[in-house]
Amino acid sequence: MSYSLTIAAKAPVVAYDALTAAAFVNSETDSSITVDFVDEKAVDGASVVLKAGTETVKDGAVVEKLASEFPEVLVGAGQSAEWVQVASSELVVKDFKKLAVSLEKLDAHLNLRSFIVGYSVSVADIAVWGALRSNGMVGSIIKNTVYTNVTRWYQFLEQDKRFGGMVELMAKAVAELKKKSKVKADGKKESHKA
Amino acid sequence: MSDLTAKFQKLSLSSLESPTTQFGELSDEQNALQSQWLTLSKRFPETFKEFNENLKSKTYLLGNAPSEADVVAFGRALPLLKKFESKDYAANRHVIRWADLIQNTLVDVPDSEKVVVDFSVELPREIKE
Numbered sequence: 499m500s501y502s503l504t505i506a507a508k509a510p511v512v513a514y515d516a517l518t519a520a521a522f523v524n525s526e527t528d529s530s531i532t533v534d535f536v537d538e539k540a541v542d543g544a545s546v547v548l549k550a551g552t553e554t555v556k557d558g559a560v561v562e563k564l565a566s567e568f569p570e571v572l573v574g575a576g577q578s579a580e581w582v583q584v585a586s587s588e589l590v591v592k593d594f595k596k597l598a599v600s601l602e603k604l605d606a607h608l609n610l611r612s613f614i615v616g617y618s619v620s621v622a623d624i625a626v627w628g629a630l631r632s633n634g635m636v637g638s639i640i641k642n643t644v645y646t647n648v649t650r651w652y653q654f655l656e657q658d659k660r661f662g663g664m665v666e667l668m669a670k671a672v673a674e675l676k677k678k679s680k681v682k683a684d685g686k687k688e689s690h691k692a
Numbered sequence: 693m694s695d696l697t698a699k700f701q702k703l704s705l706s707s708l709e710s711p712t713t714q715f716g717e718l719s720d721e722q723n724a725l726q727s728q729w730l731t732l733s734k735r736f737p738e739t740f741k742e743f744n745e746n747l748k749s750k751t752y753l754l755g756n757a758p759s760e761a762d763v764v765a766f767g768r769a770l771p772l773l774k775k776f777e778s779k780d781y782a783a784n785r786h787v788i789r790w791a792d793l794i795q796n797t798l799v800d801v802p803d804s805e806k807v808v809v810d811f812s813v814e815l816p817r818e819i820k821e
Contacts, residue, residue, distance in 0.1 A: 605817060611789060644820070650748065
């Protein structure tokens with residue numbers, strides 16, 4: 499089956515979870531997911547669209563779909579469900595008071611745990627990290643170590659090429675898109691003149 | 693950037709003092725840190741405090757990747773950690789977390805020899821000083 503993922507780089511909640519999930523599939527399996535970005539707020543009305551063969555899934559269903567297709571690399575989907583829910587509903591909020599309650603809960607969970615579920619990266623880590631990465635409120639909270647365990651866990655994942663590395667890759671790709679669209683716009687202008 | 697899913701052959705509990713090396717190359721600084729932790733781990737339990745402080749911000753002793761220091765120190769800590777009760781958790785939470793990671797990933801510890809971690813123990817939040 500062929501897979502292609504398109505991520506809206508300006509979406510209110512950028513789908514970093516889907517981006518990381520795709521990177522896991524691409525680095526750990528023989529399958530290959532084509533990843534594209536659009537410099538827009540939405541793609542087909544969603545933050546992310548996955549085409550899997552003839553099927554199309556959007557937003558939160560994307561990671562779920564990938565996890566069901568590649569359970570050997572996107573592990574622990576069942577046990578992750580609770581945290582996937584927390585990620586999409588509580589960790590993307592910009593209201594500091596509400597966010598603080600959820601981060602405190604995550605911090606307590608990580609007191610005695612290196613990963614959210616089990617002893618390796620699972621769907622829960624991908625969902626929670628992605629949600630936090632997309633939340634503009636979170637960067638300084640992590641940097642200032644407001645929540646000791648959250649910061650340790652977040653930075654541990656960030657240094658992995660499929661987490662922080664993909665975010666960098668996306669930023670570069672989007673910068674390229676911007677450059678190209680500028681050239682195109684100029685080109686149009688010229689042809690209009692002519 | 694390292695890869696979190698690098699696969700390791702699990703070490704046996706009896707081989708921890710001189711593990712057959714299978715870890716990545718270390719920088720000079722990491723080598724120095726490794727020596728430091730190897731030395732400090734000889735003085736458990738009084739050096740648990742230093743270990744705990746270090747592991748607050750690091751998943752493994754040297755940072756983001758496992759090293760020989762992790763398995764050697766784990767072997768030395770195990771007999772002591774097994775005696776921990778829930779009242780010992782708050783002050784040693786990062787050591788317990790780290791030991792639980794090592795015993796479930798790098799070292800093949802029989803269930804009867806493992807540190808039993810009670811995840812239901814509620815610990816007060818640590819505030820950065």
